[in-house]
Amino acid sequence: MTVYQATASAPVNIACIKYWGKRDTKLILPTNSSLSVTLDQDHLRSTTTSRADPSFQKDRLWLNGEEEEIKDGGRLATCIKEMKALRRELEDKDSSLPKISGYPVHICSRNNFPTAAGLASSASGFAALVASLAALYQLPTDASRLSLIARQGSGSACRSLFGGFVAWQMGEKPDGSDSYAVQVAPREHWPDIHALICVVSDDKKGTSSTSGMQRTVETSTLLQHRIKHVVPERMRAISEAILARDFDTFARITMQDSNQFHAVALDTDPPIFYMNDVSRAIIALIVEYNRVAVANGGKLKAAYTYDAGPNAVIYAPKENIKEIVELIVKYFPQADSFKDPFGLFSGKGVTGKVVDGFNEAVAKPFGVGAVKNLIHTRVGDGPRTLGAEETLLGENGLPKQT
Numbered sequence: 001m002t003v004y005q006a007t008a009s010a011p012v013n014i015a016c017i018k019y020w021g022k023r024d025t026k027l028i029l030p031t032n033s034s035l036s037v038t039l040d041q042d043h044l045r046s047t048t049t050s051r052a053d054p055s056f057q058k059d060r061l062w063l064n065g066e067e068e069e070i071k072d073g074g075r076l077a078t079c080i081k082e083m084k085a086l087r088r089e090l091e092d093k094d095s096s097l098p099k100i101s102g103y104p105v106h107i108c109s110r111n112n113f114p115t116a117a118g119l120a121s122s123a124s125g126f127a128a129l130v131a132s133l134a135a136l137y138q139l140p141t142d143a144s145r146l147s148l149i150a151r152q153g154s155g156s157a158c159r160s161l162f163g164g165f166v167a168w169q170m171g172e173k174p175d176g177s178d179s180y181a182v183q184v185a186p187r188e189h190w191p192d193i194h195a196l197i198c199v200v201s202d203d204k205k206g207t208s209s210t211s212g213m214q215r216t217v218e219t220s221t222l223l224q225h226r227i228k229h230v231v232p233e234r235m236r237a238i239s240e241a242i243l244a245r246d247f248d249t250f251a252r253i254t255m256q257d258s259n260q261f262h263a264v265a266l267d268t269d270p271p272i273f274y275m276n277d278v279s280r281a282i283i284a285l286i287v288e289y290n291r292v293a294v295a296n297g298g299k300l301k302a303a304y305t306y307d308a309g310p311n312a313v314i315y316a317p318k319e320n321i322k323e324i325v326e327l328i329v330k331y332f333p334q335a336d337s338f339k340d341p342f343g344l345f346s347g348k349g350v351t352g353k354v355v356d357g358f359n360e361a362v363a364k365p366f367g368v369g370a371v372k373n374l375i376h377t378r379v380g381d382g383p384r385t386l387g388a389e390e391t392l393l394g395e396n397g398l399p400k401q402t
Ligand SMILES: Nc1ncnc2c1ncn2[C@@H]1O[C@H](COP(=O)(O)OP(=O)(O)OP(=O)(O)O)[C@@H](O)[C@H]1O
Pocket: 046, 047, 063, 109, 110, 111, 114, 115, 116, 117, 118, 119, 120, 121, 122, 123, 124, 125, 126, 128, 129, 156, 208, 209, 307, 308
C-alpha cells in the first residue's frame, strides 16, 4: 500500500523591522510591514513529517515528543485545513491524482533549539508544518502562496518560507490575500551576514507576542506614530541597504527598529518589559564597539536586535564575529566552551578581550550563566524537503522513539 508521507525542515527568522500589532487577530493581518533575515537551518531548525492515511481517526500533532491538541478553529487547525483545501483544488482539476485531501493527517515535529523561548520557534515551526504538507500534497511550490497559510499559524512564520532577506508586505485587503512574504534578496546575494545569538534565557516567556502586541494596539499612542510615519520609510531604506550590501545603513536601521519596538512595548498599558539588565549591557557593549570603529574612521561593525524576550541577536559581517565573541565572553563568561561552527578560533578556545580604545566602563562584567549560550550562525536558505530516511513518524504512524 502506498504511504503518503513527506518531511521538511524550515528555518528561524529574526526581524530587523519588527512586526508588532494586528489589524485582524483571526486572519493574523499586521498593522505594519516587516523585514527579516532567515537564519541557517544547519544550526537552528524545525523538522516536520506529515502523513495522510485513511486509517487514521483524526488529525494529530506531536511537538518534541508531546501531543499538542489541535483545537477546532485554532491556528494549527486553520493551517491544516487550508493546506487540505489546496490539495483538493488539485484533485478536482486532475482526476488521476490520489484523493488524499480527505484523509486525516498525523504530523510530528521537532525543534533543535528551545521552544517558546523567544527564539522564534513558532516561525520555523509553522513554516515547517506548511512546507511538509506542501510536499505531502505535491503542491506547486509558490512560497508566497504558502506564506499566506503559514501567516495564519503565526505572523512571523510567513517570512520563514523564504531564505535570505525577506519582507512581509502588510497588504490592505480585509481578506488578507495581499498580506504575504516576498524575498528581497537570496542569501547568495549577501552571504557575509552572520549572526551571534546570545541566549540570556531559554525559559518560556512571561508575556506572549500574541497577547503583548494586542495590548499595545489597544493602548499605545506611540504605536500609531510608528506604523504611520516610521515603518514605511524604514522598509524602503533597509531594502535598499540590503540590495546595496550597505552594512552601515542596515545596522543603523536594525538597531533603531529594535529600540522602537521595545519603546512601544514600554508605552503599552500596563507596560511590557522584554529586555533585562543583561540585554541592556549587551546593547552598551555593541554601541561602544561601534563607537570605536567610527572613531577610527570606519563604519558600524555590528547591529543588535531583540524580539519579545531578553535574548540578543547580533548581526555582523563574518570578519567581525571573532571580536564580538571575545567581547561578549569578556563580560559574560561561559560555562561551556564556544561551539565554533566556522572555526574562528582554530580549536583554541575563546579568551575574553576588547578591541583597542574600548571604554571598559560601559558595562559591568556579569557572572557565569548570565549569558547561557552563544550560537554562531548566518543568513540561510528557505525550507528544505528531506528524504524518507529523515522521517519522524514510525511505520505505525506514531512518533518514532528517539
Ligand atoms: N515545530 C513546531 N511545529 C508546530 N508548532 C510549533 C513548533 N514549534 C513551535 N510551535 C508553536 O509555537 C509556540 C511557541 O510560540 P511563541 O510565540 O510562544 O514562542 P517563540 O516562537 O519561541 O517566540 P517568538 O515568536 O516571540 O520569537 C509553541 O507553543 C507551538 O504552539
